[in-house]
Amino acid sequence: MRRVEGFTAYVERRRAHLFRAAYLLCGDAHRAEDLVQTTLTKLYVHFPRVAGAANADAYARRVLVNSHVDETRRPWRRERSYAELPDRAADSGLAPEEADELWAALRALPAGQRRVVVLRHYWGLSVEETAGDLGISTGTVKSQTSLALAALARALRTDVTRGER
């Protein structure tokens, strides 16, 4: 029973966060929900071992990102991101045009670079943690981050030219 209770509490606390990360990764609400379900199903099996809040988050994050990696390797599930966000209910502090601009820039990134950006700039992971999650070298993380930031800066040219907003 402890597994069920602990897992339920974790899901209630973190499911929205996982869904948002999944959406940022794949750009599709249905696939994001698939990724979250896959992640939580695997997490349930291992939950007694990873029950600490930090452990469970780290485990879930790794499964989520690796499931996305697996998905993008399947030709019939490759990128099919959408032009608009699924919902605009929350007050995020971003003007709609800013959000659209950023969203377009993010979904234009190659999947690998987008994963690095999401892990580093949404989850707030270090280079080393990102490398550990993705199973790649820190050098690759740095180079992908650099390429992604340059591409985003180019796409969000207003950000570069206007400086602080």
Place this chain on the structure above:
Amino acid sequence: MSDHPDDQFPERLQERIRGLAARIGPPATSAVDDVRRGQARLRRRRAATGAGSLAAVGVVVGVVALTVGSGTERAVDPASGPASGPSSGATLSADPSPTSQPSCLSDPAVKLAKKGASLPWRDPAVAPLLRSYRTIVANHLDPAGRHLQKRPDNVQSGGAIDGKRSCLSALGTKLGWSMPGQSGLGVIQVEVGNESWRDTQIQMAHTEWRRVRTELAGVTRAYVAQYPGGVAVGVVRSDGRVVGIDADALFGNNSTEPVSGVPGSVDDLLATAADPGFTLPR
């Protein structure tokens, strides 16, 4: 205009991405559904493990039956190729992969297996192998003999019985790992297989696998999975054999309390898995 972002760009980007994420409204779902899906997966996983164990017992006892039941019958080393000569009671399955040849035992072995011993890991056909697995692990990870369980007391195997014959594809054991002064118990699981790496139980037990470079002798591929509380490694050898080692701080079958720290580093575990002494029944 330069495309190079200024120093504050990463910080501003983080704020904007988090702002963007906050605009994404997650679907309304119930945690009950997630629990139900998790429980179903857990049941499937346990059922698969149980089926593997049942098959293992049959196969193990079958190996014993062939070994001791008749002076003319013998099992075959799956790495050595098809048995030759009319006196051999063993056959090899037709497997398309040149490096994937399970040991398949003929019908008499299955019948004799019904008279099997109650403690298959003590049977002479496999007990020496399980002891050799333990010795290899101890030599690499516990040379002072302070942590590793002294004798194997279980057999973990994979294979299939289709009524006509039984095929052994993996053999292994779980060895307890204790720490002086601690009441918890960790585990070192060893699995030696002769099918593909993806078919091993250790591979299927984890999702975090990544391939790593290795220069270990006789190893063509090596994998590592680091998960909360443990590390698992796998190697594929040039002779087609696969060896997995899973070092978990918690021996889930025998303890509810983990030991502190995982036994062995990744390099130690890979070196252990690459040891040429890991073999299957001959």
